Amino acid sequence: MGFASKSPWVIHYDASSCNGCDIEVLAALCPGYDVERFGIINTGNPKHADIFLVTGSVNEQNKPVLQEIYNQMLEPKVVVACGCCACTGGVFHDCYNVIGGVDQAIPVDVYAPGCAVRPEAIIDAVVEGLGVLEQKAAALKENQKKGA
Amino acid sequence: MAHERSFQDISLDSLVSTAERLKREGWRCVQMLCVNTDNGVDLTYSFSKLNELANYQVRGVTQGTSVPSIQNLFLGIFPFENEAKDLFGVDIEGMVLDFAGKFYAVAEREPMTILTPEAKERKDKEAKKAAAAAAKAKQAAEGGSAPADDLEAKLAGMDPEKAAKVRAAMEAKARKEAASSAQSEDDIEAKLANMDPEKAAKVRAALEAKKAKEGNA
Amino acid sequence: MGQHTVIPFGPQHPVLPEPLHLDLVVDDEVVVEAIPQIGFIHRGLERLTQTRDYNQFIYIAERICGICAFGHSLGYAETIETLMGVEIPKRAEYLRVILHELSRVHSHLLWLGLAADAFGYESLFMHCWRLRERVLDVFEATTGGRVILSAVLVGGMVRDQDAATLNMMRETLDGIKDEYAQLCKAFLEDSSVRNRLVGVGTITTEEALDYSMVGPFARASNVNNDVRMLGKGGYADLSDFQPILETDGDCFARAKVRALEVLQSIDIINEMVDKIPDGPVFEEVKGAPVAGAQACNTLEQPRGECYYYALGNGTKYLERMRMRTPTSINLAGMAQALKGCDLADVNMIVLTIDPCISCTER
Structure with a gap:
């Protein structure tokens, strides 16, 4: 197990969510579900974060913000789309100002469905994301060896 | 004590004077909304005082007609006036906080004035149905009635x-x-x-x- | 001095769960002006009335905002019921009030937690959210959802609640009262909280009226605009209702109004559970709104008065549905409250209006 997956730090951005998924992301971090006891800490700084939790769908105005945060995060990094809107656009898929799911703007590694997404589903998705993070870290190491 | 709600039509010219009067009388501004119609955009301004909720409606504001802003009287209305400009293309003049069409920064221009294909189809159907019903009523009034009328009315509603x-x-x-x-x-x-x-x-x-x-x- | 700098604040900001952008014009450390900029989560759901009929649209309405989800489905249903001139069963009206007040408890606890987080009182934040989980458990037991409840239909409620469930609801609320009293003590008496909140971001009564402010934001400045007793539904049957008002108009007064409203809501729920009549909870609404028929409605949501407007066109699809949410009318007041504050207080003041951006932009 790599260092990052033992205590992954998460960053959360609300693309155009209805808040339902946002408060569930926070609820997962707070007493009741309390993933902080596993060392999963919410940070506001993209450069500190390993896992990017995105809620809500993408539109023209928030697409660059999303990409900016993603680009600022350092490798290895994992993106988790939380909720139906982040996965596909959900109930708002045919709104005029909705492009679609988060994968329309940045690559997504794990999809957590639900409207609103349940904290259990978020925790599951983050645990799955840790596997991806591990793989990415290993691949990165391999590349560095080759480069050296 | 329940809310007393009223709807009242006013002319575009009397908008500012109405707002000034309401401000003097201590009303607070509730909101402003737009409805897109075939004859332009209808604006509804709502004000509230104690248990009264009054809606003043300006009908049929067409493209090119400018509407005076009432932000200097009720600044709270600024999100809605900018919204009217962004989503309905209403030309609001003299706004205190003017985002110049960049309030929502939508991908589509004036999206609320555009009918989705489904809605357009349904609207056309309704119009045809109404026309057919009118024709039938006319025919019935004249005394002649054909058995295929019902079917014809239905067919008229289809594409x-x-x-x-x-x-x-x-x-x-x-x-x-x-x-x-x-x-x-x-x-x-x-x-x-x-x-x-x-x-x-x-x-x-x-x-x-x-x-x-x-x-x- | 005299040199003005513009500092962008947001949309991604550690204190904001939601994307709100402010251009802060600062003179040294003091904010001279704040210009709000939104549009990051505008979806354009008002146009969805063209593709969803009035029964389907209630699911869109409650997804305007996940925190006030129940309030929006309730406000929408009441507006359509007014538009079509239907009365709903009394028991459904009571159940709606009970669940709406319960949402207020959950929303205010959420806000108190976020406020504590904003002034750096992490453990208070966690305790607020711990109590909130107990309220969410009640939601889950009664409706199956934690956040989006889907409990309201046009014409009544999706399902009835039996006496045992209502009792459980009351016992849960009684159970959290003691712990909540301790939280209140921390909020209202702790000197570190007072130091951060008293005298910060003051809004006078005149300003509150001038900017047409609504909700606890205005009630903290002694403006009574609680429309609970003015709207439709079971509120009219309450024996006594006095809106909670404060006179100071600062951040502390706003926190106090919300803290006390939680207790008020618990009292309302208890009274409603005692009084609830028997009977059906749903009556199917048939037909479609008449062409040209229009209705407006107001509802006191946790964040303040929400205005709904509906216009029919003779079909099952509405011609226009409009929701004016509390935060959108409070933006001007927020910009005013920010004038003259310290840069370090900006997040605190923004939070005390309880901004709900996804409501604002829809």
């Missing part, structure tokens, strides 16, 4: 291509029915002629009984 297909299909069906009923009677007679007379008599009796029964039913 023309589909209606033509339905019409063609119905005509074909009618032709086929007429041909087949004539043919089937001939067939039976030919079959009966080949049978032994006793059996044929029984079959004929049965057929007649069946016909009589059908007639009763």
